[in-house]
Amino acid sequence: MKTAGTKIIAAVLPAMLAHSMPAGAELMRFGVDAGESEVSAAVKEPIGAIRGNAVGTFKITSGQVVVDSANPSRSTEVRLVIDAASYSSGSAMRDRSVTGSILEASAYPTIEFKGADVDNIVRTGESSGTATINGSLTLHGVTRQIFAPVSVQLADDRLLTEGEVTIDYPKWGIAVPTLMFGAMRAGEQATIHYRIVARREPPGRP
Secondary structure, three states, X not given: OOOHHHHHHHHEOOEOOOOOOOOOOOXXXXXXXXXXXXXEEEEEXXXXXXXXXXXXXXXXXXXXXXXXXXXXXXXXXXXEEEEEEEEEOOOHHHHHHHHHHHOOOOOOOEEEEEEEEEEEEEEEEOOEEEEEEEEEEEEOOEEEEEEEEEEEEEEOOEEXXXXXXXXXXXXXXXXXXXXXXXXXXXXOEEEEEEEXXXXXXXXXXO
């Protein structure tokens, strides 16, 4: 006998894991808990051989997962909004540089991910699974497609989604940081790690 958690995870992002629900079932909504969620970015510094990667975190301002349980793998909506000016790495000088001259947060205040189709679904347990979200990332005013791998676990009505993706950030029009008049360059890739906690909202909530 399947538990309630199994039924939800089987119909929710991204665990449409060999379990279907009746057509016409209502939308299921999960609201992102910004306080428990975290998004971080790691970039190789110009003197990375000495200091390693620069790692900073961002604050999430809002997020939601909406699933049509009748067709979850092709009717899932994911939206995550991040405050670009919230970057924090433990270095005030670096933070000002990243949010000011690199991300230009005053002109592009938000970073947004929107996901739709879910592929590569693998069920790993009664209330867990992995998948890939096909979505778009809007960064520095530029929107490009990305494929975000995720692992998902569900405990009661708490959904934990975690994963990591690497992007070539110059493709979003972001300049590569340099030192010594350009003689030393930072890496051109950012590794984004995300740990997103969402909670199921009451049925019928808009």
